[in-house]
Amino acid sequence: QKEVEQNSGPLSVPEGAIASLNCTYSDRGSQSFFWYRQYSGKSPELIMSIYSNGDKEDGRFTAQLNKASQYVSLLIRDSQPSDSATYLCAAYTGANSKLTFGKGITLSVRP
Amino acid sequence: DTEVTQTPKHLVMGMTNKKSLKCEQHMGHRAMYWYKQKAKKPPELMFVYSYEKLSINESVPSRFSPECPNSSLLNLHLHALQPEDSALYLCASSDRTGDNQPQHFGDGTRLSIL
Numbered sequence: 528q529k530e531v532e533q534n535s536g537p538l539s540v541p542e543g544a545i546a547s548l549n550c551t552y553s554d555r556g557s558q559s560f561f562w563y564r565q566y567s568g569k570s571p572e573l574i575m576s577i578y579s580n581g582d583k584e585d586g587r588f589t590a591q592l593n594k595a596s597q598y599v600s601l602l603i604r605d606s607q608p609s610d611s612a613t614y615l616c617a618a619y620t621g622a623n624s625k626l627t628f629g630k631g632i633t634l635s636v637r638p
Numbered sequence: 639d640t641e642v643t644q645t646p647k648h649l650v651m652g653m654t655n656k657k658s659l660k661c662e663q664h665m666g667h668r669a670m671y672w673y674k675q676k677a678k679k680p681p682e683l684m685f686v687y688s689y690e691k692l693s694i695n696e697s698v699p700s701r702f703s704p705e706c707p708n709s710s711l712l713n714l715h716l717h718a719l720q721p722e723d724s725a726l727y728l729c730a731s732s733d734r735t736g737d738n739q740p741q742h743f744g745d746g747t748r749l750s751i752l
Contacts, residue, residue: 559738570728570743571681578738615680619737623694626741628680 530554531618533629541637546603550616550629553597560592560599563615565631571615575601606636641665642744644729650750653719659747661712661729667742669735670712672704673728675746681728687712688735719751 530553540546552560559578563571577583577590577599589602599618603610616629642663651657661670669688673681686694687706695704701723703715712729726746732739 557737559740561740563743570726570746573740573742576738576740624736625683625694631680 531616531620531627531629533614533616533632535630536632537635538632539635539637540606542606542608544606544636546606546610546634546636548601548603548614548616548632548634550599550601551597552599552618552620552627554618554620554627555594555597557618557620559619560590561617561626562588562590562599562601563617563628564610565613565615567612603634606634608636608638610634611636642729642731642742644727644744644747646747647745648748648750650752651716651719652752653721655719656715656717658716659714659727659729659749661714661744662710663729663731663742663744664710665731665733665742666709667731667733668709669732669739670706671730671732671741672702672712672714673730673743675726675728681743685714686735693735716749719749721751724749724751 562575565571575590577592583590587604591600613631613633615631620627672684675681684698685704690706705713728746729744730741732741
């Protein structure tokens, strides 16, 4: 079974710190990776997509991809209490190209 | 607010009722998806429609019946549901199916089965 795995968390950081969220995947054929943010009781919101090795920055968010190590990460700089949410890593896996989600990690940013 | 609109936002129904969940997108996307999400779990794929045709059915029980009337609309017909079917039902869309297509989710319908 093709899997996407995230640290179980939760993760707690002080306001203004860098939050580092990690994800690994088992399907070497995966080419596309996504980070979703989900506030409690709400639906997942796409915040980053990454397709190539290296870093991709968007505002306070940086996604990092290392296909050789099968590793994806999301860095949130200058963390704010409003960043407190569950972050889901997702990748297309398998012959049917299903979007497979990790279990998610809950981030809490302390004021 | 999202560009994928789901109605109703909340639904409470008995096990003998028939109801439908609706999803609409106006982004010109040709792929639409139904997911089920239980509390503190990731979304689980149920169905995929590509160009208005069902392309993936993840062995979902027949009490869930999807329908795609046109490229902008996706319905999920519900009949004789069980209490364990209580969950958040999410609709998503993408430009097309396949790798590198980000999926955009609606706000979901929170379903409770009595």
